[in-house]
Amino acid sequence: MTKTIDKEFVRQRDDELITQGLKLHQRPFHVVVAWMKANSISGDVFDKAMWDPLMAIYHTLYPAGDFSMPAMLKGSVALRDQMYPVLIAIGYGSVSVDLLDCIEIPHDELEFIFQQYPEQGWRAFYGVADLWDFAYGVSDLEHGTGDAPQLLANARSSLAATARILAGDIDIDAAVQTICLTAELALKGALAARGWTEAQYRKLSHHLVKLADALIGEVSTAHDDRLRGAIAHFPDYVGTRYASHGMTRIELMVLAMRAQFVAAETLRRVSDRDLASKLEADPNNLPRPVLWC
Structure with missing residues (x-):
């Protein structure tokens, strides 16, 4: 009988x-391995006789603890005057994803948005695609x-920090710094991926x-003007x-969406990720609304 x-x-x-x-979700595994070693127990680490009591x-110890695998990225999208969390999950192999399911919003509220504010709904849809490509x-x-x-890791951290700041109702001015840092660090990271040195950027x-x-000089695409237009509206x-x-x-909120x-x-210019372009080419989807008007 297992102790x-x-x-x-x-x-x-x-x-x-x-x-x-x-992190919290990682620690139970390490604890049970240590327990098995300390008590000379061999067998399945996830044996219910050990795992369930653990x-x-x-x-x-952590009544409100979340032991699930964390998302790859926690961002947000703007709808009306609220920022709604977006979780980009870790995926393996080929997966089918409904981007709107990534937004933490009641289904009936999202349906209302698309009925009454369709441009905002589609902007959020493409915003999730941006977060997916970035993550x-x-x-x-x-x-x-x-x-x-x-x-790029620092850019991701700044993007996530922006989502946390704008989730609140007070003391949100600091978001300007994290928003702009997201754009700056992503651009410098992309240039570094193209071989630029720190002295150069x-x-x-x-x-x-x-x-x-x-970056456009390094990698030009059909979206050069869109990138220039987005960048031109930063403070x-x-x-x-x-x-x-x-x-x-x-x-x-608009600035945050623009930074995303x-x-x-x-990242689309220095990696093979470009879900957004595939969605824009789909005739079933409406065109991406502009982000800087």
């Missing part, structure tokens, strides 16, 4: 794993050489227009770092 894992062992080993930086203990493009390049992996400083022109976020930028919540497009468009 039942005890709570104190789980708590102590969990504390050790926290100091090692392991998870019961974990749920007492998987970053993942594809994360084991590359040079500065690209870190720059640093010469362009925080000038998003110059960075976009440089001087360096100059307003210590002052009020005067942007309303709606303006910040820019980030995705940069």
